[in-house]
Amino acid sequence: MSEYRAWRVYEEDGQFKGRIEALDTDDLPAGEVLIDVKWSSLNYKDALSASGNKGVTRKYPHTPGIDAAGVVLESADSRFKPGDEVIVTGFDLGMNTPGGLGERIRVPAGWVIACPAGLDLRQAMVLGTAGLTAGLSVAALMERVKPEHGPVLVTGASGGVGMVAVALLAKLGFEVEAVSGKANASQPLKQLGASRVSGRDRVDSLPGKPLLKPEWAGVVDTVGGAPLGRLISATAHSGALTTCGMVAGISFESSIFPFILRGVTLYGIDSVEIPLARKADIWAKFAGEWAVDLSPITHETGLEGVGEAVASLLDGTHSGRTVVRHASA
Structure with a gap:
């Protein structure tokens, strides 16, 4: 299926507004791995992107979301195959590359980490x-x-x-x-x-x-x-x-x-451009001896609630972690 939904930000009359719309997978940028995103999460950087901060995102319209967890649909890299559960965080995801607030992302294989055993995709995005x-x-x-x-x-x-x-x-x-x-x-x-x-x-x-x-x-x-x-x-x-x-x-x-x-x-501490192996090591720890219960501070929403959550991040009233559930999750 080539069509997917995304929460996309437009610049209109000097203001930046987000809305859900249908997009075509064929229009995603080049990359070795196409991912069906099941879960994402919201971070302050996403709110900056959604509000037009050109230090984060240079061109609009744009799909924010610096975190994504989902299932591989296609891969040109032998390390990944269709059906693999994977995590993508940092690098350029959600900044100038369409991000996890879309149901599909296509990214370089060098950004992708296999979701470790002991950690499901939702848990990965609660952490993000x-x-x-x-x-x-x-x-x-x-x-x-x-x-x-x-x-x-x-x-x-x-x-x-x-x-x-x-x-x-x-x-x-x-x-x-x-x-x-x-x-x-x-x-x-x-x-x-x-x-x-x-x-x-x-x-x-x-x-x-x-x-x-x-x-x-x-x-x-x-x-x-x-x-x-x-x-x-x-x-x-x-x-x-x-x-x-x-x-x-x-x-x-x-x-x-x-x-x-x-x-x-x-x-x-940099979590964006560090080597993939270092990221994988931390994810593995969270799947094992570092497993923490964050349920008391976790909020869940669909794409329909992203606008409200972004506003709370910008006005300082947001607390804890907000995960975004996509329709296929």
């Missing part, structure tokens, strides 16, 4: 790019920090990356403090395993000094900006921080002292 980023963050943190070293902090904890990080760290035995600016975040974060939930002032009130009293053995930072500089100063000796976001800004101020007097390590 947010979960992959959280997993990469925790993996980096654990190169230096173990549960017995002391408490860890997660910033932006009511966002997708933050919530998965809280759940995963708690499962792995860490004492987790979660920081969120949302008044209603405490209960779901404690359900996920947070020992303590604090407001943004927990970090914003820290003095801007080169070194502060050590508060945390490790930090998973999802917001960037000025808070990151304060957190570096408050990280314990031989501790580590990871950073993956910029909602609080693209720059921060720090001194050399935490690095040369305490041996603190700062890891930058």
Whole structure:
């Protein structure tokens, strides 16, 4: 069947509007693997694409969706055959290549990962790019920090990356403090395993000094900006921080002292262009020893609900993870 449905964004009179329409599979771009998408998920980058952010998507009309999980329909690559369950996240999917908010995608084989045993397609999209980023963050943190070293902090904890990080760290035995600016975040974060939930002032009130009293053995930072500089100063000796976001800004101020007097390590986390083998390793962990229950924070919608969900991402009222179920799922 060559026709499929997609939530497609158009630029009309200077405004960007999304709607469901029927498209032809033959019009998809070239690629070795054609996939029948069963599930997708919504991320802030999808909302940026849907609202006309030219730093994310250059040309419209466009189908967003940086995450997709589905079944191979056709493959010119011997690693995949029709019927295989696969995952695609990152690279250019949903940015300038039609993404997971369409029922079909055609992509390079180098973007495709076999869905590991123990993880179904819906579970993969509950995690999505947010979960992959959280997993990469925790993996980096654990190169230096173990549960017995002391408490860890997660910033932006009511966002997708933050919530998965809280759940995963708690499962792995860490004492987790979660920081969120949302008044209603405490209960779901404690359900996920947070020992303590604090407001943004927990970090914003820290003095801007080169070194502060050590508060945390490790930090998973999802917001960037000025808070990151304060957190570096408050990280314990031989501790580590990871950073993956910029909602609080693209720059921060720090001194050399935490690095040369305490041996603190700062890891930058990229989940988009990393080697496929690294992505596959994290997915395999989520299918096994890292399996986490995210049902308390998961919302499900069809294409009909995408517009409303995108609006909530843009106005800051969205929380948790939203998965998009396609008709064939």
